[in-house]
Amino acid sequence: MARITAGITTSHIPAVGAALDNGKADEPYWQPVFAGYEFARAYERDTKPDVVILVYNDHASAFDMTFIPTFAIGCAESFPIADEGWGPRPVPEVQGxxxxxxHIAQSCILDEFDMTIINAMAVDHGLTVPMSLMFGQVDAWPVKVVPIAVNVVTYPPPSGNRCWLLGExxxxxxxxxxxxxxxQIWGTGGMSHQLQGPRAGLINKAWDxxxxxxxxxxxxxxxxxxHIDYLREAxxxxxxxxxxLIMRGALGPEVRELHRHYHVPASNTAVGHIVLEPLP
Incomplete structure (x- = not known):
């Protein structure tokens, strides 16, 4: 039987991907960010997952205001790298x-989750930056990926409890x-950050x-x-x-924390990362 053996979270900051792509990972500003992922990279090499269920949000690359699924699952054999305005990132195509x-789509829909099935989808930094953080610069990704895209861009996003239940x-x-x-199942995005308005640049370390x-x-x-607590505090x-919380709901009630990394700032965002394993 297939089994979920670990859950990983990470921020998916586009500037982190740009720093890696442009050879800046060892610069003093960026080195502490990437150092926090050395454990996870070794963990991935040791545990050798076959598949990553990667929960992320699209940034107007695959979807726009004409079509906004709350939960979507990529069922294609492969996913090309999106051009987000400055050319696709120089990373391998993602294999599905x-x-x-x-199977997940069928099971979840019959479990009363109305998943949107996507058979062709370009993936942007929300998915590729976590892949780069965990696997580095490679000629081919060492895992296959099942993308789960979540609407956290346009109100209303799903509740935390609904996300947890989807993880289950x-x-x-x-x-x-x-x-x-x-x-493995990964939850991406965050932590605290705001990109616009009078609170642009907000980082709340205590809340994170x-x-x-x-x-x-x-x-x-x-x-x-x-939702208002996330808006107010993060x-x-x-x-x-x-x-x-989709990742966390999939692991069950009890977990073992193997690694944690938190760093500010990276660009204008707080970096958060954690590695968890479910307990029997």
Missing amino acids: HADLAW AIARAVASYPEDLNV TAFLDKLTADPEALRHMP GSEGIELVMW
Whole structure:
């Protein structure tokens, strides 16, 4: 049977990808950011996942204001790299696991989650930056990917509790897949940041740290946090953190925290990253 063996979260800041692509990772400004991912890179080499279910949000690359799915699943065999205005990132095309993706789609829809099925989709920095952080600069990604795109761009985004429940539904889907697969689930985006208006540049270290603490030890406190709390405390883009709750819901009630990284600033954003394993 397929099994979810780990959950990972990370910010997906586009400037982090640009720093890596342009050979700036060892510069004094960026070195502390990338140093925090050395554990995860070694962990990925050691555990060798077959598939990553990667929860992220699109940034007007695959979707625009004419079509905004709340939850979408990529079921294609491969996903090209989006051109976000300055050319596609120089990273490999993302290879999908269509059979697992279709199984998850069927299982979740019959489990009363109305997933939007996407059979052709370009992926942007929301997906590719986490891949680069975990695997570095490679000729081909060492895993297949099932993308789960979540609307956290246009109001109303899904609630934290709905995201948690989707994580539980994804876990049930994976557990019922007959092939022996080592599956990880990643939640991306965040942490606190705001890109516009009088609070542009907002970073709330105390709130971010408390969120990381609760993600491991008290996730029930996060499930029912209202959207206004994310907006008030973490900025307008802090709502991306609800995507971490899909990952956390898929791991079950008890987890072991293996690694944590928090750094400010990277561009105008707080970097957050955690590696968790489910307990039996």
